[in-house]
Amino acid sequence: MSKSPGGIMAVFEHVDVAADSIRALKEMGHKDMTVYTPAPLHEIEEAIGHTSSPVRRWTLAGGLTGLASGFAMTMWMSYDYPVVVGGKPLGSIPPYIVIMFELTILLGALSTVAGLVFHAIRNYRAAGYDPRCSDDLIGIFVPCPVERRSAVEDMLKDKGATEVKVEV
């Protein structure tokens, strides 16, 4: 996407019009568009039809790492320098569950954020941007070569885009 040849940037006031245009663009074969919305909107998400985000795998991996490292750290440190406390066994699992639990949450949360950054930062300079898209408009950027631009432009205007312009 970063080597994008430029394309069409359209902005919409109406959410249903934007969703219709996304479906129409997909039918025309433009699957690599970028849609800008001020908030996560279900109607738009459905029209685009992404699969579930892979961030969840990061959460799982981080959580399991935290759990394992909590177990390993408490057990290893207990046996590395054995000190009997309160007549309890050196490696007492019940109190160590607290540490394992906290590390599960900690590493789970941090790796979720790492996953978010990793996935969201790709394609970050994808295309043109309209600052009104963080306010109350929905923007669609369609990368397309010069010869196909007029067809896309006409279609978007026809659907009811508020503004359509060519971005280089």
Add this chain to the structure above:
Amino acid sequence: MATSVQTERTEPNTYATITRDVFNTIGNPGRGYYVLLGIVLCGLAIGGFSLLWQIRWGLGVAGYTPPVFWGVYITTFVFWVGIAHSGTLISAILFLFRSAWRTAVYRTAEAMTVFAVMTAGLFPLIHVGRLWYAYWLIPYPNQRQLWVNFKSPLVWDLFAISTYLTVSTTFLIVGLIPDIASFRDKATGWRKKLYSITSLGWRGTDQQWRHYTRAYLYLAALATPLVLSVHSVVSWDFAMSIVPGWHATIFAPYFVAGAIYSGVAMVITLLVPMRKIFKIEHIITVDHFENLSKLLLLTGMIVGYAYFVEYFIAWYSGNPFERASFWNRAFGEYWWATWTMILCNGALPWLLWYKKLRRSIPMLFVLSLFVNLGMWFERFVIIVVSLSFEYSPAAMGHYTPTWVEWGIMLGSFAWFFMWLLLFAKNFPMVSIAEVKEIIPLPRKKEVHQ
């Protein structure tokens, strides 16, 4: 100007008005804001002076008297950890329940969480006296090859509190990114630069939202058990020992309910002046306060029930030490602290059964102050009163806090409010993206129908 404010209140919230009104909170907030900030800075100066005094002369300047070695510092520590809890309840637990009203208030609550944990975290350090040795709590390789004792609740506490601080800060920052991006697109000058950097290149693309909504869901799902664990672990600092009045299995749920109760009260205390100062009364409405007060009522009832069960079990257990401890709470030297706690937390929330009171903002504000007071005294009663009256009459003692302790406590309030005031003036204190999410965007087809 006055007319424009009036029209603002009657017009329905739209995407554009939400962005504009929240963006306006970083404008000039007026004299009231600076007066508050000035008061807060004076309080901070008093706290800073008291702390320096204690560092110079040592822990002896605190009023510790055998056998009471946990006093105002630990009381205030538990108080602030408790305050933090309702923020995560509103931002994470109510998010999982898909509760729409939380969107307008959760940012303030979440910021409150982070600042309250930041405040709480100072107290164990202040309490140990030589705070430059605080790092001894962390398991790190050292020349004696000795590790920390993982069977100690104090080490669990370190892990719980630092995890809570990290995760709630992360949660707050992740929630802020799209809103800072909206600020970036409206701001000019140095603020534009600030928001360009802090929005981390957010553009609200479909891919970004796709990953973001998922990540946010998982963060909420992780924060929910975390918040329940944190105050449980704090309660085990007490419940794991054999002091009468502490050694009870009820402690974890009792502390969590109390934490949420005090935190909701603090949210109300904060929102009442903030919505006035920043002119967002039409975003944070009376309905929001009514919902908050219902939470206050629910948790208040649980806390009241826990008080009752504590006394009942003290009697029913037949344990003479437990009975004596609770008799001492109600009728001993510290009777005034116990009755303040019972009046503020056990009796006053019953007023909230009246809808009129739930919808009266001045009444709620006053009530929230009483709840804050009562919850501070609850911790004082549990910690100080139990410690002062253990098993052997020869080992009983009376603890009176000194000016240094009160000064540091006052400073902690100032520290907390300072961060909140600075945050509210410079960052979106209402979640723009989430408030928008629950407002329908204009549709063309309905216009035709």
